[in-house]
Amino acid sequence: MPQAKRKTPFSGKAKKQQLQTKKNKQNRTLLLSTSSGSSSYDVVSVNYQPSKGRGGRGDANRYALKFYRETDEDMKVKKEEALQSLNPVPEKDMEVDPSDYFPADLTFPKRPPWDFSMKPAQLDAQEQRYFKNYVDGLQSSEHWRHVSYFELNLETWRQLWRVLEMCDVLLLIVDVRYAGMMFPPSLYQYVVKEQKKNMILVLNKIDLVPAGVVAAWQDYFTSSFPGLHVVYFTSCPGYNLRGSTKDKAGLQVRRRKGRQQMCAEGATKIFEACKDIVGNEVDLTSWERKIKEESEVELGEDEQTEVGETILEKADTTYYKHEKYKNGILTIGCVGQPNVGKSSLMNAIMGKKVVSVSKTPGHTKHFQTIFLTQQVRLCDCPGLVFPSKVPRPIQILMGSYPIAQLREPYTTIRYLAERLDLPKLLRIDHPENDDSWSPRDICDGWAKKRGYLTAKAARLDTYRAANSLLRMALDGKICLWLRPPGYTEQQETYATCKEIKYIKWVQALTEDNESSPITSESDDERRTESCDSADCDDSSDSDQEETIAMANKFNMLASED
Known part of the structure; x- marks a missing residue:
């Protein structure tokens, strides 16, 4: 019998280089390299996770964020600029016009036409081809030099398509600090003008900015986009915080309490917007009753996460024919960029932890549906970065x-x-x-x-x-x-307008x-x-109680002696 090949010496350094090469191949691939044509731009998966093998729950990197990688020459120039002096910007220049960053011809990928006679393989090939042509067309456009990071993972865009098809009302969540940079007008045009659906814009994290700024953004969006409903929200209202919110130098200090209450004010504003949209076509009394009941219940930090229905098995090439308020159920689609607070908002609306929360962009990786009540269903979409000229x-x-x-x-x-x-x-x-x-x-x-x-x-x-x-x-x-x-x-004018009282009511700040x-x-x-630290919190009340109890025990022992 032929003898087995003798193993050659293999150092630990060589093994490390081999593993690094393998990781680079997984992290950095050419966009749709299996399709016809090629791309000269390098794509990197910025939140790549180690594979869990066959025993894991699907592909952990299926919805990984993918962006174009910056060149080494660009890095060298930027590092040299880091040594140059600062040039302070006047407050007037901190005003931004969203139309400058979202040109009319810079739109997002939309699902190509399909019919029920198409097989899943045909639909998958068609969508792969469409997305490649979309990116190639964007690269050849006049905007390409100024286009910033945007999502290059087709699987994530498929989740958006599914949410847009299923929902009756689209909930777009933006961070009010950068509201103009997170609102793509092309999405409003597609949902409101083309699909004839309603859209609610949620200005989240309003506790971080003055109420006048929130009122100014509300006035801008309602006047620029007819039919758009604008509501306010924060997952940190005043009754969930303790102590002051600023130090003497001006740094924000938000210390959360150990047990949190449902953000009833923000949830009420979203409920009122949905009720105004659906009218009497869907019974929302159970939702209103839930808000009143959950507003008195405190949520502990150690609560278990209740995850909704997830889609994990295979590439999502399914299609859905929309029926408005099907079976008397209002379907609300939740869309937003990574780290905008979408998961925290859904937990706050539910009054309990149904979606895990992380500060890492791309943490929500799977499309999932969660029933708020028997008549209201939430569809959560992974965070998406839309094409734009945002710096x-x-x-x-x-x-x-x-x-x-x-x-x-x-x-x-x-x-x-x-x-x-x-x-x-x-x-x-x-x-x-x-x-x-x-x-x-x-x-x-x-x-x-x-x-x-x-x-x-x-x-x-x-x-x-x-x-x-x-x-x-x-x-x-x-x-x-x-x-x-x-x-x-x-x-x-904005600091004294009538919207201020509603904004401060949602903030619940004294x-x-x-x-x-x-x-x-x-x-x-x-x-x-x-x-x-993760939440910038001091020790919880329970820790203080435990310390007092321990001190009492020692006093008792001392008295017995």
Whole structure:
């Protein structure tokens, strides 16, 4: 018998290189390489997860976020710019016109025509071909040089198509801080004008910005897009927070209570918008009753997550013929960009944890349906990044791209520092005792204050500091918000308009929450340090009770002695 081939020596370094090569092949593939033609642009899966094998629940990377990878030349130029001084931007220039970032001819992929006689393989091939032609056409357009990150995973777009087909009302959730950058007019045009369906725009996280800014965005959207319903929401109303909401330097401090109540005010606004749309065609009394009942129930942090029906088995090439209010059920589709707070909103509407929440973009990976009541059904769609000309620094601050996988953070730090006085907010000293600041100086100053040092040389860990600052901006601790056109001239008008009372009602903030800053230097320093934790929370009430109980036990033992 022939002898087996003798194994050659294989070092650990060679094995590591082999695994890295295999990972690169999985992470970085050419777009639709199996289709005809080729693309010269490199695509990277930015939230790739290790495969779970045959025993896992489907492909973990099926809905992985896919974006074009920046070139090494671009990275080199941006790193050199990080050493240049900041140029502060006046408040007027913080007004943004959404039409500048969403041109009329820059639309999103729509499902190609189909019929019931088509087989799944034919439909899959048709959609693959359509999506490749769509991306190729976008690359050859005049907008291509300015197009920012957008979703390149066809499977994720298929989930949007399914939601748009099934829903009676589309719920588009945006972060009010960047509302104009998250609202694609092409989606409004397709849903309202072409499909003749209703659309509700939810301005989320309104607790992070002044009420006048929320009112200004509401006025802009209602006047620019007829028939669009605009409502307000926050998953952190005042009764779910404790203490003040700002420190003396201006950093946002939101300390959640150990047990949360249902966000009844925001849920009520969404209910009223849906009731105004459906009229008497669907009975929504059970939903109204649920809001009243759940508003008095507290939700603990350790509650189990109840996951709805998920689609995991195979490529989703199914199609759905819409019937309005089928079987007396209102179907609400939930769409939004990654990290916009969509999962938190759905949990808040339900009054319990039905969708797991994460700060990592792309955490919600599967289409799922959740019955709010017997007459109301929610369809959750994975987070989608629509094609646009939104600058990449804003996309990073919005949370569309994972901060942990950002190759060059200084451009985003510059955008943030030129619009906010970061040295004053962070109370940092210049690392070189200079008067002019650069993005690199701010990161070094923050690293010096927090004690971020590299492991080997013990130098200031600039990348870790930049990562920390960007996460603080994403969480709202460093709060930047953009204004709609004309806000500066009408600022006083918006601050006293009639919408303010509804906005503050949803915020549920008292005067103490809004105006009483943290004045103790040591206490403020401690809370600033806690901003690197997941929720920026102090110890819970239960921990304090446990500590008191332990102290009582020791006192009892001492008295017995």
